[in-house]
Amino acid sequence: MDVLGPAPLLVASDVDGTLVDDDERISLRTHVALNAVQASGGHFVLATGRPPRAVDPIAAQLDFAPLAVCANGAVLYDTATSQVVSASLMSPELLDTVAELIRRYLPGAGFAAERVARGEHDSATPRFAASTGYQHAWLEPDTVAAADAEVLAHPAVKLLVRQPGMTSDEMSARIVPHLDGVADVTYATNNGLIEFHVPGVTKATGIRAAMEHLGLAADVRTAAFGDMPNDSEMLRWAGVGVAMANAHPVALDAANLVTATNLDDGVARVLERWF
Structure with a gap:
């Protein structure tokens, strides 16, 4: 070769x-x-x-x-x-901590939580809970609309944060200096959407x-x-x-x-x- x-x-x-x-x-x-x-x-x-x-x-x-x-x-x-x-789950406590940082450094951003269950097609478990301020970056038919407190109340594999009007590069640059290892952030689109995970994932x-x-x-x-x-x-x-x-x-x-x-x-x- x-x-x-x-x-x-x-x-x-x-x-x-x-x-x-x-x-x-x-x-x-x-x-x-x-x-x-x-x-x-x-x-x-x-x-x-x-x-x-x-x-x-x-x-x-x-x-x-x-x-x-x-x-x-x-x-x-x-x-x-x-x-x-x-699955590596963010606890409700970790979700709350990240949400507070988002409110401080990305005011007005919307939240959404991605959740999983052992059987992925178990319809009893809501998969995607989004706050009323969350503007979807793509079609998400399984969304359950909820208040911020409900979005953050259950373990999740990732917390999605949406801020239309900013690029994901800009959002990440603004929040990363303040994370101090609490969570990791990444993104798969530059259209104002960043995603938080358990550190090291x-x-x-x-x-x-x-x-x-x-x-x-x-x-x-x-x-x-x-x-x-x-x-x-x-x-x-x-x-x-x-x-x-x-x-x-x-x-x-x-x-x-x-x-x-x-x-x-x-x-x-x-x-x-x-x-």
Whole structure:
């Protein structure tokens, strides 16, 4: 193999802006490349900011059921069984603490909490609770509207904060100096939406949990694909970190290789050189 080195045993990919096109479809070329990973004895893992319920339509396009690292590393989800394997939860106390910082440094922002249950399709558990001031960045049909106190009252895998009129870069720059390790913040869009997690939770930690679940040694060869700041830790951690040509500068800086855009089969173009 060329400068990429030997083929990885585990390949992880972000979804939006990386694996799928603007219609959330996996191209035929990428589909074939992912099948080649599996046929070689390798493992493919989805690694996304999406919650489990939003991963199912992506996994359904594949010929196999991958593990999915969801909510930026906070959730490990088995798409074969629709079961949450593990989750790192923000306590109500932590949610309250972060909310107070948001009110102070991002006044007027709206909150939303992403929650999970062991069985992801257990309809008795509200998945997405949003305050009345929260303006959705995308269609979220499962939303339960609630007062701030209710949004913050139950454990969540992430707290989403929306501030239209600001970029996510601007929001992050304003709040990060005041977090003092209380929580970590990242984002998958620059449209005024940032997401908070338990400290230390990233897509990289989620992939390590997936590897353990798969019985893989910690030192196996790995590759990861991504395009946004929430991919940066994963790109740095992987043996080969690949950023898309359409990536945010933070992701580009974290990668050691740049491929074509998500609309030009960027993931497949690299995988075809290995498999």
